[in-house]
Amino acid sequence: MEVRRQIEVSGIVQGVGFRPYVYRLATGRKLTGNIRNTAAGVTIEIQGPPETVQDFVNHLPAEAPPLARITSFVVHELACNGEADFRIVHSDAGEEVRTLISPDVAICPDCLRELFDPTDRRYRYPFINCTNCGPRFTIVRDIPYDRPSTSMAVFPMCPACQAEYEDPLNRRFHAQPNACWQCGPHVELWDKSGRQISCRDSIAEAAVGLSAGLVVAVKGLGGFHLAVDASNKAAVALLRERKRRVEKPFAIMVPDLAAAQEICEIDSAARAALESVQRPIVLLRKKSSCSIPEEVAPFNRYLGLFLPYTPLHYLLLREGGFRALVMTSGNMSEEPIAIDNHEAVRRLSRLADYFLVHNREILLRCDDSVVRVSGEVTRQMRRSRGFVPVPVFLKDEQSPVLAVGGELKNTICLTKGKHAFLSQHIGDLENAEGYSFFGEAIEHLERILEIQPTIIAYDLHPDYFSTKWALQQNLRLVGVQHHHAHIASCMAENHLEGQVIGIALDGTGYGTDGRIWGGEVLIASYEDFKRAAHFDYVPLPGGAAAIREPWRMAASYLAHHYGRDFLKFEIPFVRQLEKAKADVVLRMIEQKINSPLTSSCGRLFDAVAALIGIRQQVNYEAQAAIELEMAIAAPGSSDAYSFKVLSGGDGRIIGTGPLFEAIVGDLERNVPVGEISRKFHEGLINTFVRIAQQLRDEQGFNRVCLSGGTFHNVYLSERLEAYLSEAGFAVFTHHEVPAGDGGLSLGQALIAAAGTKR
Numbered sequence: 001m002e003v004r005r006q007i008e009v010s011g012i013v014q015g016v017g018f019r020p021y022v023y024r025l026a027t028g029r030k031l032t033g034n035i036r037n038t039a040a041g042v043t044i045e046i047q048g049p050p051e052t053v054q055d056f057v058n059h060l061p062a063e064a065p066p067l068a069r070i071t072s073f074v075v076h077e078l079a080c081n082g083e084a085d086f087r088i089v090h091s092d093a094g095e096e097v098r099t100l101i102s103p104d105v106a107i108c109p110d111c112l113r114e115l116f117d118p119t120d121r122r123y124r125y126p127f128i129n130c131t132n133c134g135p136r137f138t139i140v141r142d143i144p145y146d147r148p149s150t151s152m153a154v155f156p157m158c159p160a161c162q163a164e165y166e167d168p169l170n171r172r173f174h175a176q177p178n179a180c181w182q183c184g185p186h187v188e189l190w191d192k193s194g195r196q197i198s199c200r201d202s203i204a205e206a207a208v209g210l211s212a213g214l215v216v217a218v219k220g221l222g223g224f225h226l227a228v229d230a231s232n233k234a235a236v237a238l239l240r241e242r243k244r245r246v247e248k249p250f251a252i253m254v255p256d257l258a259a260a261q262e263i264c265e266i267d268s269a270a271r272a273a274l275e276s277v278q279r280p281i282v283l284l285r286k287k288s289s290c291s292i293p294e295e296v297a298p299f300n301r302y303l304g305l306f307l308p309y310t311p312l313h314y315l316l317l318r319e320g321g322f323r324a325l326v327m328t329s330g331n332m333s334e335e336p337i338a339i340d341n342h343e344a345v346r347r348l349s350r351l352a353d354y355f356l357v358h359n360r361e362i363l364l365r366c367d368d369s370v371v372r373v374s375g376e377v378t379r380q381m382r383r384s385r386g387f388v389p390v391p392v393f394l395k396d397e398q399s400p401v402l403a404v405g406g407e408l409k410n411t412i413c414l415t416k417g418k419h420a421f422l423s424q425h426i427g428d429l430e431n432a433e434g435y436s437f438f439g440e441a442i443e444h445l446e447r448i449l450e451i452q453p454t455i456i457a458y459d460l461h462p463d464y465f466s467t468k469w470a471l472q473q474n475l476r477l478v479g480v481q482h483h484h485a486h487i488a489s490c491m492a493e494n495h496l497e498g499q500v501i502g503i504a505l506d507g508t509g510y511g512t513d514g515r516i517w518g519g520e521v522l523i524a525s526y527e528d529f530k531r532a533a534h535f536d537y538v539p540l541p542g543g544a545a546a547i548r549e550p551w552r553m554a555a556s557y558l559a560h561h562y563g564r565d566f567l568k569f570e571i572p573f574v575r576q577l578e579k580a581k582a583d584v585v586l587r588m589i590e591q592k593i594n595s596p597l598t599s600s601c602g603r604l605f606d607a608v609a610a611l612i613g614i615r616q617q618v619n620y621e622a623q624a625a626i627e628l629e630m631a632i633a634a635p636g637s638s639d640a641y642s643f644k645v646l647s648g649g650d651g652r653i654i655g656t657g658p659l660f661e662a663i664v665g666d667l668e669r670n671v672p673v674g675e676i677s678r679k680f681h682e683g684l685i686n687t688f689v690r691i692a693q694q695l696r697d698e699q700g701f702n703r704v705c706l707s708g709g710t711f712h713n714v715y716l717s718e719r720l721e722a723y724l725s726e727a728g729f730a731v732f733t734h735h736e737v738p739a740g741d742g743g744l745s746l747g748q749a750l751i752a753a754a755g756t757k758r
């Protein structure tokens, strides 16, 4: 007696070796039937003795290929038929899946072994890949995802590659980027004017350049990197000077885990993140014995480390015997990363000495992802290569919405069914290149994901380029308050509904009263929010200038509490103030000239950092806050500064009078800055716990969501989460999308979609 079952599997099950896997699973058990791709995923029909079929059904999800992600698995009974074998049925292109395209994936262990096997026909071939690894998202031009729709279309396969591609038992069955020395792309070394340098081995020659302290632009999966030998101080300094990047940390690529362990503290969770197929940059604590020069990441206890992820990276590192290479995005400061060979030469010729290029076109740029590990949880700082376009899986179906995100660290989000697709890191829209990438990304993602949005969600800030773009579109528009979007983003990835207490802390977000918010406690749902508490407003003297020059914020806070009397304080900050400049700033504040009011938490961090002498001017976003966190003396007592919380017309007002009084007192007593920083962090944490407790007592909410860029601060986020949990709250944080503005578009989309349900 035989039985027949139909199994419908959805999720990421195409382009990841799923059909050959099922084929082997079925034929190994002598079962008959077939498998085909469908619009939702794959459908399998399987027939044989009941216990063998059951065994097949049990094993199927458990042993699925590494890149597959099964989101639903449904089994039906069918009537038996007389098939004699198990077949892979090729569907019409029209029926192929249109939704879930796999992200780009690091080279797999099998391909890596072949890469360095002198007997393998792909020995040292820089584009070796298989169904378990290689480029995907960045080479897709259109759907369905097969070779003619990718940038591999111009490389017809040789007979040997074609045979692998057609053999269901081969690791390269339907591997769209399959290629070899005979038929695939190749690398070249160019000089800074774009002329090919004739040499026997381009990769070896590039390694010679790196060893000599030169800057080499290296074409990767999602764009160009600028590389220098990380152990060469002069080369690092040269790159900083050319890139006009003063102190912002550089990420470094190390050849293997052992090299990473020499440099940084690595526990099991960090190791898993480093070795994951996404191969993100992982922020790790430097060892005291770390041999990497301080210039790579000045004033920072952490280093961004990643392992090689393309065959070309492995060849380059091995060729030069490098222990670490700086690998930073191939761009000028905040512009998008270069992807095209000639574009790279045009934009980077003053930055790089050599260009290691190849002729496999990158169709959509995708920067490296950045994560940090806290406890067992990996948290996204920048969600991009390796993760995009895997959707955030939502609790409920949503209308098709396009959410256009914020201004800095921009991402966009498209929703479809239960999927929210966040784009790769688009970056800062303030520069023309960034803005045009924003438009390209929207168009490209709408095409390959087949989403025609009916609603556009945008930030309320009237000056954001994303907002201006949205307001020109002829669709239903929904404006979303910035911090409401942060909290909704945290709710969405945690599948929450109803109302929560939302603590949203960041640098800048446009408020419904036209002021700059950033230290906010909200009572929020997708449908609505109410402001429950915020920092007392202070002037931001000079607007953007106050963000670049934290000393202005310190002066603003001191003037807010003491007027000009603070100029008599016997503290280093006052002694070192340039009197003429300070006078201009104080007059701006007093006469309310170009001094918008802000409740920003980021600016409060800036003020404290400047006041205690850590940083008066910043060279990159959030530098003062990062260095303030890094200054914390550990371990320490739980002494904390206090804040004064008063009820006001617009929720509670968190006053900073007692905080500044205590800091000034500690400065007069020469208390070390590390101690002051810790007491400041502890004070913030206590204050937010107390406010949450009061809101729970009054309104009965017990769920707290933490969101906003300030939560990239490890000390603050770990402690606040722990203290809230101890106080009995259910605490929800970000893990799939960034807490900062990179995760904003997800919240915008959910809020806009909720509005349409009413």
Ligand SMILES: [Zn+2]
Residues within 6 Å of the ligand: 107, 108, 109, 110, 111, 112, 128, 129, 130, 131, 132, 133, 134
């Ligand atoms: Zn592979």
Ligand SMILES: [Zn+2]
Residues within 6 Å of the ligand: 157, 158, 159, 160, 161, 162, 179, 180, 181, 182, 183, 184
């Ligand atoms: Zn070939």
Ligand SMILES: [Zn+2]
Residues within 6 Å of the ligand: 482, 486, 506, 507, 508, 509, 708, 709, 740, 741
């Ligand atoms: Zn924000």
